[in-house]
Amino acid sequence: MASVREKSDSIYYPHLFQAGKIRNLELRNRVFMAPMESNLAAKDGAVSDLMREYYVARAAGGVGMVIVEYTCIDRPIGRGGDPSLGIDDDSLIDSHRSLVKSIHKAGSKACVQLFHAGRQTHPKFTNGLQPISASPIPCPMYRKMPRQMDRDDILRVTEMYGHAARRAVEAGYDSVEIHGAHGYLPANFLSAASNKREDEFGGSLENRQRFPLMIVSAVRKNLADKALIFRLSADEFVEDGTKIEEAKDTAKRLVEAGVDAIHVSTGCHERIDRNVEPAWMPEGWRIPLARAVRQVIDKPVITVGVIRRPQIAEQALKDGSADFIALGRALLADPEWPNKARVGQANEIRPCTSCNWCVAQIGTGHTPVGCAENPRTGHETETYPVYVGNSERALVVGSGPGGIAAALMLDQAGYNVTLFERTGNLAPGLVASAAAPKKEKFHWYRDYLLQKLETSDVDVQLNFNVEASHLVERSPRLVVVATGGVDRKLENVSGLDLPFVKSAYDVLSRAEEIGQNPIIIYGAGEVGCEAAKYAADRGYDVVLATRSSDEGALSRSNNLRIYREQFVETIKAYKNIRIELGAELRSIEPGIVRMQREGKEVIWNAGQVLLAVGRLPNSSSFEEVQAAGIECVTIGDASDVRRIGDAVHEAYRVMRDFTIRAAPSGKALEALPF
Ligand SMILES: Cc1cc2nc3c(=O)[nH]c(=O)nc-3n(C[C@H](O)[C@H](O)[C@H](O)COP(=O)(O)O)c2cc1C
Ligand code: SF4
Incomplete structure (x- = not known):
C-alpha cells in the first residue's frame, strides 16, 4: 500500500x-x-x-x-x-x-x-x-x-x-x-x-x-x-x-x-x-x-x-x-x-x-472585509501598482509596518530606496504590540517583514536621526514620512523629566527597561493596559490610574467592545494590578506621585512612573524638503494615529497611485512585496 x-x-x-x-x-x-x-x-x-x-x-x-x-x-x-x-x-x-x-x-x-x-x-x-x-x-x-x-x-x-x-x-x-x-x-x-x-x-x-x-x-x-x-x-x-x-x-x-x-x-x-x-x-x-x-x-x-x-x-x-x-x-x-x-x-x-x-x-x-497586512483582500478588482524602473532615489523615514510596506513597494517598482530608522530596531511598534504575554504572533509578522526587507534591495539605515538636510542632499524623487506617533505631552504636571518617569510605549517597544516597584501607570487606554499586563507578568506591583471615573475608559481604543471587555476582565483578574479610576496626576517627585481624586490630594509611592496618555502624530516637518521641490508624502500614524492596518493600507494606496502617476502604462505588479 x-x-x-x-x-x-x-x-x-x-x-x-x-x-x-x-x-x-x-x-x-x-x-x-x-x-x-x-x-x-x-x-x-x-x-x-x-x-x-x-x-x-x-x-x-x-x-x-x-x-x-x-x-x-x-x-x-x-x-x-x-x-x-x-x-x-x-x-x-x-x-x-x-x-x-x-x-x-x-x-x-x-x-x-x-x-x-x-x-x-x-x-x-x-x-x-x-x-x-x-x-x-x-x-x-x-x-x-x-x-x-x-x-x-x-x-x-x-x-x-x-x-x-x-x-x-x-x-x-x-x-x-x-x-x-x-x-x-x-x-x-x-x-x-x-x-x-x-x-x-x-x-x-x-x-x-x-x-x-x-x-x-x-x-x-x-x-x-x-x-x-x-x-x-x-x-x-x-x-x-x-x-x-x-x-x-x-x-x-x-x-x-x-x-x-x-x-x-x-x-x-x-x-x-x-x-x-x-x-x-x-x-x-x-x-x-x-x-x-x-x-x-x-x-x-x-x-x-x-x-x-x-x-x-x-x-x-x-x-x-x-x-x-x-x-x-x-x-x-x-x-x-x-x-x-x-x-x-x-x-x-x-x-x-x-x-x-x-x-x-x-x-x-459594515465595510468590506479586509486584512491589516494585506491591502488587496476585499479589493481584488482594484488596479495594481506598476513598475516604473527608473532607478531614481526614494527615501522612507520610519520603519513601522507602513514605512516598510512603502519601502518594499518602491523597491519593487524599480526605485533606489533607503529606509531610515531612528532607533536600532526595525518596526519598534510591532515589538510593542508583541510585548504582552502570548502575543508572539506580532513577532511572526515583524520577522516576516524583516525577511522581506532582507531579500529586497532596500538600503536600511538604523540609528539614523533624519533631518531635512539629510533628505535634501540626497536629491530624491520621493520622500515618504512614516515617522509614526509620539507620546502626548501632559500639561501642568511637574516632575515629568525625572529619570524614573518613562513612556509606557517605550517600555513595550523595549526602547526602555522597566524599573522598580511599585509601577504607577498613568493612562489606561490600550497602551496603559498592555503595559500594566506586561509589568504585572514580570512580578511588579502595578497601579493603573486614569483621570476618567468611567470604567469604559479602560483600553478604550481596543477595536471591538466585546474584545475590549474581555481584555479588561483579564486585567482586573490580576492580583498585582490595582485600578484607580478618577485619579488625576498633579506632580511627580522622587519616589512619589501626587494625585487629585474627588477634590483631595492622594500620595502614592512610585518606583517608576510610566506615562500612557495617548499618542499623537509625530509631526516631523520636512518643510525644507518640499521647499526644495521634492515630493513628500506623510503616511500612517505620522498623519493620524490609528492601527497597523490603517498604516499599511495607506502606504499601499499612496505608493500605488504614485507609481501609476510616474508610469501610467507601466507593467502591473501583481505580487504584493510585503
Ligand atoms: C471576518 C470574519 C467573518 C466570519 N464569518 C463567518 C461566517 O460567515 N460563518 C461562520 O461560520 N464563521 C464565520 N467566521 C468564523 C470563521 O469561519 C472561523 O471559524 C474563525 O475565524 C476562526 O478561524 P481562524 O482563526 O482560522 O480565522 C468569520 C470569521 C471572520 C474573521
Ligand atoms: S492579520 Fe489581522 S486583519 Fe489580517 S486576517 Fe489576521 S486578524 Fe484579520
Missing part, C-alpha cells in the same frame, strides 16, 4: 496535501477556506463581481474547497448584516452559479453555508422585523428581544432550508454546510442557554436537537448525492451553553440523520473571543475538541480556529485529531497559504496576527 508521502502532493506536509473525500466528493487536499462573512454581496443579496474575485483568489491559492460565507435562507428576518449574501430566492441562483464556476475554474471545490441569524441580529438588518429564536431571550450582543418561534415558524423555516439546498444544487455547489454554530438559529435551539422551551423543541437534549435535525432532513432531501456538512459549536463557553459532551451526542444524531462531515467550531456572539479569537489565544487550541468529536463518529471531522502554521495543521491530521483543516483569517492575510505550504515555502506565508482588524471592519463599519 502506498504511504501517505507517496500519495501526497507535498513532501513537506504530506497529510495536508493528500487527497480527501466527503461522501462522494473528491477533494484535492485537506485544506478548506472557512466560511467568512465578507460584506461583499450586492445590495440585492447576489454574488457581486468583487465577491467572486475575492473567492477566486483563495481558490487559486490552492485550497481543496472554499466554504462560501454565511448565506441567508430567509431574508430579511434571518439576515445577520447588511449587505448579506442570500440564497432564498430563485433569482439569486445565476449569480451563485457564476461564483461556483469561477471557483471550479481556479481548481477548488465549492460549498455554501446555509444561514439563519436567529436571535443574533438587529432590526436594522431585518427591515425592522423582530428577530426569531427558540425562546424570548435576547442575544447579549445586540440585546434585542426575539420572538419565540411557534410550530408554524419552525415548519416554515425548515422548508426554507430545504429550498435553499435545492438552489445550491442548481447553482452547482459540490457541498452544503448548515451553520449550526456560533449562536445562530439552529444553535439557539441546541443550546440550553438560549432554549427554555417546554414543548417538544426544548428541555431535554433530544428535544433541543429536534429542529436542527428537521433542518438536516429537509436539506438532505433536496441535496441529491451532494456532501452535507454541519458546523457545530463544540463548546459555547457560556453558562448553560453547549459543552463537548452534548456536542458529541449531537454530532452522532446529525450523522444518523444524513450529515457527512462535522465542522467543529466553538463560541457564540457573547463569546466571540472563542469564535474569532484575539491574539493571545494559542494556535490550535480547538484541535482537541475536534478530536473528541471524531472519536464518536465515523465521518470526517473538520477542525478550525487559530491554525496559522502548516506544521500545526499537518500534526492535527497526522495524529488523527481531524480529517480536514479549515483556515479563516490565515487566508485573508495570505490567499496563497496552501500553495506556499505545499512547496515548502512556509516562511513565505504572510502570518495572520489575530489582530482582528478584519472583524472590526465587518463588525462595526
Whole structure:
C-alpha cells in the first residue's frame, strides 16, 4: 500500500496535501477556506463581481474547497448584516452559479453555508422585523428581544432550508454546510442557554436537537448525492451553553440523520473571543475538541480556529485529531497559504496576527472585509501598482509596518530606496504590540517583514536621526514620512523629566527597561493596559490610574467592545494590578506621585512612573524638503494615529497611485512585496 508521502502532493506536509473525500466528493487536499462573512454581496443579496474575485483568489491559492460565507435562507428576518449574501430566492441562483464556476475554474471545490441569524441580529438588518429564536431571550450582543418561534415558524423555516439546498444544487455547489454554530438559529435551539422551551423543541437534549435535525432532513432531501456538512459549536463557553459532551451526542444524531462531515467550531456572539479569537489565544487550541468529536463518529471531522502554521495543521491530521483543516483569517492575510505550504515555502506565508482588524471592519463599519497586512483582500478588482524602473532615489523615514510596506513597494517598482530608522530596531511598534504575554504572533509578522526587507534591495539605515538636510542632499524623487506617533505631552504636571518617569510605549517597544516597584501607570487606554499586563507578568506591583471615573475608559481604543471587555476582565483578574479610576496626576517627585481624586490630594509611592496618555502624530516637518521641490508624502500614524492596518493600507494606496502617476502604462505588479 502506498504511504501517505507517496500519495501526497507535498513532501513537506504530506497529510495536508493528500487527497480527501466527503461522501462522494473528491477533494484535492485537506485544506478548506472557512466560511467568512465578507460584506461583499450586492445590495440585492447576489454574488457581486468583487465577491467572486475575492473567492477566486483563495481558490487559486490552492485550497481543496472554499466554504462560501454565511448565506441567508430567509431574508430579511434571518439576515445577520447588511449587505448579506442570500440564497432564498430563485433569482439569486445565476449569480451563485457564476461564483461556483469561477471557483471550479481556479481548481477548488465549492460549498455554501446555509444561514439563519436567529436571535443574533438587529432590526436594522431585518427591515425592522423582530428577530426569531427558540425562546424570548435576547442575544447579549445586540440585546434585542426575539420572538419565540411557534410550530408554524419552525415548519416554515425548515422548508426554507430545504429550498435553499435545492438552489445550491442548481447553482452547482459540490457541498452544503448548515451553520449550526456560533449562536445562530439552529444553535439557539441546541443550546440550553438560549432554549427554555417546554414543548417538544426544548428541555431535554433530544428535544433541543429536534429542529436542527428537521433542518438536516429537509436539506438532505433536496441535496441529491451532494456532501452535507454541519458546523457545530463544540463548546459555547457560556453558562448553560453547549459543552463537548452534548456536542458529541449531537454530532452522532446529525450523522444518523444524513450529515457527512462535522465542522467543529466553538463560541457564540457573547463569546466571540472563542469564535474569532484575539491574539493571545494559542494556535490550535480547538484541535482537541475536534478530536473528541471524531472519536464518536465515523465521518470526517473538520477542525478550525487559530491554525496559522502548516506544521500545526499537518500534526492535527497526522495524529488523527481531524480529517480536514479549515483556515479563516490565515487566508485573508495570505490567499496563497496552501500553495506556499505545499512547496515548502512556509516562511513565505504572510502570518495572520489575530489582530482582528478584519472583524472590526465587518463588525462595526459594515465595510468590506479586509486584512491589516494585506491591502488587496476585499479589493481584488482594484488596479495594481506598476513598475516604473527608473532607478531614481526614494527615501522612507520610519520603519513601522507602513514605512516598510512603502519601502518594499518602491523597491519593487524599480526605485533606489533607503529606509531610515531612528532607533536600532526595525518596526519598534510591532515589538510593542508583541510585548504582552502570548502575543508572539506580532513577532511572526515583524520577522516576516524583516525577511522581506532582507531579500529586497532596500538600503536600511538604523540609528539614523533624519533631518531635512539629510533628505535634501540626497536629491530624491520621493520622500515618504512614516515617522509614526509620539507620546502626548501632559500639561501642568511637574516632575515629568525625572529619570524614573518613562513612556509606557517605550517600555513595550523595549526602547526602555522597566524599573522598580511599585509601577504607577498613568493612562489606561490600550497602551496603559498592555503595559500594566506586561509589568504585572514580570512580578511588579502595578497601579493603573486614569483621570476618567468611567470604567469604559479602560483600553478604550481596543477595536471591538466585546474584545475590549474581555481584555479588561483579564486585567482586573490580576492580583498585582490595582485600578484607580478618577485619579488625576498633579506632580511627580522622587519616589512619589501626587494625585487629585474627588477634590483631595492622594500620595502614592512610585518606583517608576510610566506615562500612557495617548499618542499623537509625530509631526516631523520636512518643510525644507518640499521647499526644495521634492515630493513628500506623510503616511500612517505620522498623519493620524490609528492601527497597523490603517498604516499599511495607506502606504499601499499612496505608493500605488504614485507609481501609476510616474508610469501610467507601466507593467502591473501583481505580487504584493510585503
Ligand atoms: C471576518 C470574519 C467573518 C466570519 N464569518 C463567518 C461566517 O460567515 N460563518 C461562520 O461560520 N464563521 C464565520 N467566521 C468564523 C470563521 O469561519 C472561523 O471559524 C474563525 O475565524 C476562526 O478561524 P481562524 O482563526 O482560522 O480565522 C468569520 C470569521 C471572520 C474573521
Ligand atoms: S486583519 Fe489581522 S486578524 Fe484579520 S486576517 Fe489580517 S492579520 Fe489576521
